[in-house]
Structures are given as C-alpha cells and as structure tokens.
Amino acid sequence: MEIIEIPANKLNPKEFIRQQVEAISGTVGDGVAITALSGGVDSSAVTMLGHRALGEKLKAYFINNGLMRQDEPQAVVSLFKRLGVHVEVVDAREIFFKALKGIRDPEKKREAITQTFYKKVFGAIVKQSGARYLLQGTILTDVEETVAGVKRQHNVLQQLGIDPQKAFGYGVVEPLLQIRKDGVRKVAKALGLPESAYNRMPFPGPALAARVVGAVTPENIELVRKATAILEHELKRVKAFQCMAILHEDRFAGMREGKREFGQQIEVRCWKSVDARTAKPVWLAPAVLQRIARRMTTEVPGVVSVTYNIASKPPSTMEAV
Amino acid sequence: MEIIEIPANKLNPKEFIRQQVEAISGTVGDGVAITALSGGVDSSAVTMLGHRALGEKLKAYFINNGLMRQDEPQAVVSLFKRLGVHVEVVDAREIFFKALKGIRDPEKKREAITQTFYKKVFGAIVKQSGARYLLQGTILTDVEETVAGVKRQHNVLQQLGIDPQKAFGYGVVEPLLQIRKDGVRKVAKALGLPESAYNRMPFPGPALAARVVGAVTPENIELVRKATAILEHELKRVKAFQCMAILHEDRFAGMREGKREFGQQIEVRCWKSVDARTAKPVWLAPAVLQRIARRMTTEVPGVVSVTYNIASKPPSTMEAV
Numbered sequence: 001m002e003i004i005e006i007p008a009n010k011l012n013p014k015e016f017i018r019q020q021v022e023a024i025s026g027t028v029g030d031g032v033a034i035t036a037l038s039g040g041v042d043s044s045a046v047t048m049l050g051h052r053a054l055g056e057k058l059k060a061y062f063i064n065n066g067l068m069r070q071d072e073p074q075a076v077v078s079l080f081k082r083l084g085v086h087v088e089v090v091d092a093r094e095i096f097f098k099a100l101k102g103i104r105d106p107e108k109k110r111e112a113i114t115q116t117f118y119k120k121v122f123g124a125i126v127k128q129s130g131a132r133y134l135l136q137g138t139i140l141t142d143v144e145e146t147v148a149g150v151k152r153q154h155n156v157l158q159q160l161g162i163d164p165q166k167a168f169g170y171g172v173v174e175p176l177l178q179i180r181k182d183g184v185r186k187v188a189k190a191l192g193l194p195e196s197a198y199n200r201m202p203f204p205g206p207a208l209a210a211r212v213v214g215a216v217t218p219e220n221i222e223l224v225r226k227a228t229a230i231l232e233h234e235l236k237r238v239k240a241f242q243c244m245a246i247l248h249e250d251r252f253a254g255m256r257e258g259k260r261e262f263g264q265q266i267e268v269r270c271w272k273s274v275d276a277r278t279a280k281p282v283w284l285a286p287a288v289l290q291r292i293a294r295r296m297t298t299e300v301p302g303v304v305s306v307t308y309n310i311a312s313k314p315p316s317t318m319e320a321v
Numbered sequence: 322m323e324i325i326e327i328p329a330n331k332l333n334p335k336e337f338i339r340q341q342v343e344a345i346s347g348t349v350g351d352g353v354a355i356t357a358l359s360g361g362v363d364s365s366a367v368t369m370l371g372h373r374a375l376g377e378k379l380k381a382y383f384i385n386n387g388l389m390r391q392d393e394p395q396a397v398v399s400l401f402k403r404l405g406v407h408v409e410v411v412d413a414r415e416i417f418f419k420a421l422k423g424i425r426d427p428e429k430k431r432e433a434i435t436q437t438f439y440k441k442v443f444g445a446i447v448k449q450s451g452a453r454y455l456l457q458g459t460i461l462t463d464v465e466e467t468v469a470g471v472k473r474q475h476n477v478l479q480q481l482g483i484d485p486q487k488a489f490g491y492g493v494v495e496p497l498l499q500i501r502k503d504g505v506r507k508v509a510k511a512l513g514l515p516e517s518a519y520n521r522m523p524f525p526g527p528a529l530a531a532r533v534v535g536a537v538t539p540e541n542i543e544l545v546r547k548a549t550a551i552l553e554h555e556l557k558r559v560k561a562f563q564c565m566a567i568l569h570e571d572r573f574a575g576m577r578e579g580k581r582e583f584g585q586q587i588e589v590r591c592w593k594s595v596d597a598r599t600a601k602p603v604w605l606a607p608a609v610l611q612r613i614a615r616r617m618t619t620e621v622p623g624v625v626s627v628t629y630n631i632a633s634k635p636p637s638t639m640e641a642v
Binding site for chain 2: 309320
C-alpha cells in the first residue's frame with residue numbers, strides 16, 4: 001500500500017515507460033482494458049502507455065460529462081487520431097447534470113461526479129466492452145491530498161477504502177502513482193505527445209463543476225465555460241502552472257447603461273507552481289488583467305465584476321471548491 | 322427641484338462657503354440644528370459649515386451604529402475637538418444590528434439603515450435636542466445615482482419622494498447638493514479641515530454593512546473591520562480615490578497545517594477616480610498585494626482566499642453591495 005515516490009529529477013522517462021508498459025501487459029494479459037481520456041496530461045500519458053502495452057486491446061473513451069471546456073471533446077479526439085489512437089466520445093451530459101442537481105457542497109459534488117463516472121457511465125461501458133481493467137492517471141499528489149483530507153480527488157479509490165473490483169466490477173491500473181505532475185510531463189513528452197498536451201495546464205477531474213460556487217446547472221456551466229475560453233485565449237502566451245475562471249454565487253451591485261444591474265462575479269486565478277503542493281499567483285501585467293475584465297464583463301452575460309486571486313497556497317488551494 | 326451643478330474647476334470655495342453659511346443661518350434662524358458626523362469629507366464639511374453659521378446652536382453627533390471602522394468614533398471626536406467642535410457619540414450599535422438581522426438584499430439593508438438612522442436614532446435625538454433641522458452632506462452624485470436607480474444612497478430623501486418633515490418630523494438642509502466629491506474636498510480644505518479629513522477616502526453611509534455580502538452580523542462586521550484596518554494600514558501611502566475590503570458569503574476550499582479548511586474570501590477594491598462617476602482599478606505592486614493577502618489570511622480568522630478587483634465602473638459599481 002505504501003507508494004515510493006520517484007522524484008522528477010531522478011526519473012528516467014524511457015526506463016519508466018518500459019517498466020510501466022511491461023506491468024500493464026502483465027496485469028491485463030490477453031484481456032481488454034479501457035481508459036477514460038480527459039485530454040489532461042495524466043490521462044493522455046496513461047492512454048499512450050496503455051496503447052503501447054495493449055494496442056487495439058486498449059479502448060479509449062472521452063466521457064462528455066457536459067462539464068468540459070469549449071470544443072474540448074473534438075480537440076482531444078483529433079489529437080489522438082493523429083497519434084494513431086481511436087477515441088470514442090460518450091455523451092453523458094444529461095446523466096451528470098441530473099446527478100449534480102441541487103448539490104451545493106463541494107465534497108458532495110465531487111462524490112456525485114465520482115459515483116456517476118465510475119458506477120453509472122463506466123459501469124455500462126465496461127459491460128459493453130467486456131473489459132476487466134480501467135487504466136487511470138492518478139498521481140502521487142492526488143493520493144496525498146485525499147489521504148490528508150485536503151481535497152477528495154475523484155480518481156483516488158483504494159486510498160479511500162473503495163475496492164473498485166467489488167464496488168464497480170473492474171480493476172483499476174494506475175501507472176503514474178509514483179510520480180507527480182512534473183514527472184508526468186517528462187513521461188508524456190517521451191511518449192511522443194505534442195507540447196500542447198505534455199505542457200497542458202492541469203484541469204480538475206470534476207472539470208468546470210469545480211469552477212462554479214454552489215449548485216451546478218447547465219446555465220452556470222455555460223457562463224464559466226465562456227469565461228474560461230476568454231481567459232485561456234488571453235493568457236495563451238503566459239507561462240503559468242494553471243489558470244482558471246471561477247463563477248461566484250454571491251451577487252454584486254453593477255450598472256449598465258446607467259441602470260442598476262445586480263450581477264455576478266468571475267474570479268481569475270493564475271498559479272505559479274512546480275508540483276502543485278505550494279503555489280503563488282502569477283503577477284500579470286495590468287493591461288492583460290484589464291483586457292480580461294473588459295471581455296468578461298461584456299461577453300459573459302450577467303457578469304458585472306471580475307477579480308484576480310492574490311493569495312498563495314497554502315492557505316488557499318489552487319481550485320476554488 | 323432642479324439642481325444646478327457647480328463643477329469643481331469653477332468653484333470658488335470661499336464664496337461658496339460664504340453663501341452656504343448665509344443660507345444655513347437664514348433657514349435655521351434662531352433655532353437649533355443637528356448634524357450627523359461620520360468623519361467622511363461630506364459630513365465633516367457640513368459640520369464645519371454649520372458650526373460657522375450657527376456656532377453652539379449646531380449640535381454634532383457621531384452615531385456609532387456598530388458598522389464603523391476600527392477606532393473611528395474616537396478619531397472623529399478628537400479631530401473635531403481640535404477644531405473647536407464638540408461631538409457627542411451616540412451608542413446605537415444594538416438597534417442597528419437588530420434592524421439589520423437576517424436582511425440579505427443590499428437595497429433592503431440600505432433601507433433598514435436609512436429608516437433606523439432617520440426615524441429611530443435621529444428621531445430621538447431631534448426630540449431631545451429640540452432641533453428642527455438636520456444638516457447633511459448629500460452631494461450631487463448621490464442624488465444622480467439614486468434618481469437613476471443605480472444605487473439608493475441612504476441620505477437622499479426628497480429625491481425618493483420622502484418629505485423628511487412629514488416622515489421624521491424635521492427639515493433637512495443640504496449645503497453640498499450642487500457639488501461633487503472633488504468640489505467638497507476644496508470646500509473642506511478652505512474650511513480649515515486637515516488633509517487627513519479633506520482628502521479622506523469616501524466611506525459609504527451604510528459603512529461596513531456595505532462591505533459584507535449577505536446578512537450583517539456583529540461577527541462578520543468584526544471580520545471585515547479587521548480586513549479594512551489591514552488594508553488601510555498597508556495602503557497608507559497609495560494614492561487612490563477609494564480602497565475597500567469586502568467579505569464574501571461564498572465559501573472556498575483552503576488548507577491550514579495540511580488539513581482542509583472551508584473558509585471565506587476577502588475581495589480588495591482600490592479605485593482610481595475623479596468624481597466617482599467612472600472608476601478604474603489602481604494597479605498596485607505585486608509586493609503590496611502579496612503582503613495584503615498574507616496578512617489577511619493570517620490575521621482575519623477563517624479567511625483562506627483574497628482577491629483583487631480588476632473590473633472598471635461601469636459595469637461594476639465602486640461599492641460591492
């Protein structure tokens with residue numbers, strides 16, 4: 001149960017890949033395995049490892065839970081097509097929004113997403129595909145934060161006392177358990193993923209549901225999706241560990257065309273970090289902040305206020321909820 | 322009813338003071354008038370005008386509504402003592418907190434404060450003092466914003482169709498009605514107020530109640546009071562029209578000593594503006610923002626997140642609620 005860390009500076013990516021490919025082959029054998037590709041660096045690396053180990057016996061799925069960023073499903077599918085991996089998109093939007101309806105507590109949101117993902121959506125896929133294993137990109141930081149009680153990572157099962165074989169009917173293989181984000185980036189690069197993938201900003205498992213304070217609805221996900229698209233466009237050339245737009249639930253006074261408008265606020269966070277354990281804000285230029293604020297207040301309906309995070313982790317966390 | 326503006330650049334402070342002193346004397350005659358001094362530049366200027374016109378027949382009160390900043394009552398009393406004006410402090414904390422209990426809507430908060438202030442607290446003072454007039458520092462921007470429906474200013478009565486004589490039993494005299502904040506500063510300087518008073522940042526009528534999202538309690542006022550003291554200390558040397566700390570109601574993930582802490586957020590706003598009609602954020606140095614965030618997350622209990630406003634007015638307003 002104890003996990004021995006391989007620090008990024010001691011990691012030999014080629015050797016690591018060789019070992020993990022061997023381990024996956026050994027575990028899965030002649031059977032079929034599946035992977036849920038989100039487009040993040042962790043699941044992208046795992047998909048490539050699984051593809052090397054199992055070839056066509058690895059089936060890759062992109063679960064469209066309705067909480068993804070703008071154009072994300074299409075972008076992921078076409079990237080992997082170029083790498084020779086077929087990705088099947090599963091439209092699970094309705095089932096996720098139904099499961100999240102009315103849930104305000106962040107931990108309960110994560111729990112609802114975990115349950116919906118592993119039990120309902122993946123349970124069905126496993127049955128259809130005949131797979132006995134799920135390959136997933138849990139990394140060491142996910143495990144530590146879950147065990148420490150800081151944040152429940154949706155992909156940490158064993159450490160929460162969940163036996164996936166018993167609970168969901170399939171085994172889970174986690175090739176990245178000994179490394180952190182910086183190590184995963186090295187492995188992903190060595191696996192031939194393009195820079196846009198291996199240097200991609202982290203994006204949380206609960207996706208845009210983690211970027212909305214309070215209950216998740218298709219409407220507020222659409223607002224935060226717009227804000228996220230604006231932010232990522234404006235910060236394309238900024239070096240940051242992670243940038244995000246968060247839709248607050250609090251309402252704020254505003255005015256448009258001389259009339260009062262009681263509207264919403266978007267908070268922008270842009271983090272400088274090496275391994276996600278600690279982080280500081282990136283100090284963006286005033287002109288950039290001003291442009292982000294102007295675009296968000298004009299292009300995202302109902303938004304009258306925009307803020308920028310200036311606190312560090314700890315005591316903040318990187319994600320808001 | 323139509324108010325003719327005197328722009329600051331056409332204002333002759335000495336002549337303006339002479340006219341207003343004459344007008345106050347004419348209106349109040351041999352009677353007694355009272356003024357509610359908050360320590361802001363508007364009410365400070367009005368108090369000095371009233372003192373010049375009426376001498377001892379002007380009675381100045383500082384209403385401690387429990388929503389004031391740290392050490393504010395003492396500071397105002399001792400400043401005016403030096404200027405020869407006796408200020409009486411009225412402890413009205415309990416009555417205001419009672420009136421505000423459970424009220425979440427910002428307009429209703431303002432309404433509750435207006436009613437409590439003019440009717441309950443001032444009504445009693447007027448009766449005791451035998452005064453027939455209240456001198457107050459309503460400025461042109463207050464009237465415009467209230468009439469336009471942007472924000473109800475607590476001190477605008479006639480324009481809301483309230484006849485104070487009928488409603489509260491006393492007349493209201495408003496010597497600053499034709500000028501804006503920049504004009505008031507000139508007048509206040511010419512009246513002999515020190516720079517700390519005539520260049521003092523605007524502070525809203527509802528005081529710290531305007532700096533708390535959601536219902537006002539003695540507890541959350543205490544938190545935002547601490548945050549405000551930190552902010553004003555750290556920004557002492559920064560040139561800004563107005564700076565403020567706002568306590569949000571939304572909760573955010575945080576961590577302290579490795580454990581999850583679901584905590585609160587303080588938003589900092591620091592505005593550059595001439596006349597409050599439009600405003601832009603002041604772009605503070607990263608070191609300043611960092612220090613503010615560090616102090617707020619360590620010195621204000623339960624605060625795990627701090628943001629800085631980056632939007633402009635419009636579509637934001639300067640105050641949050």
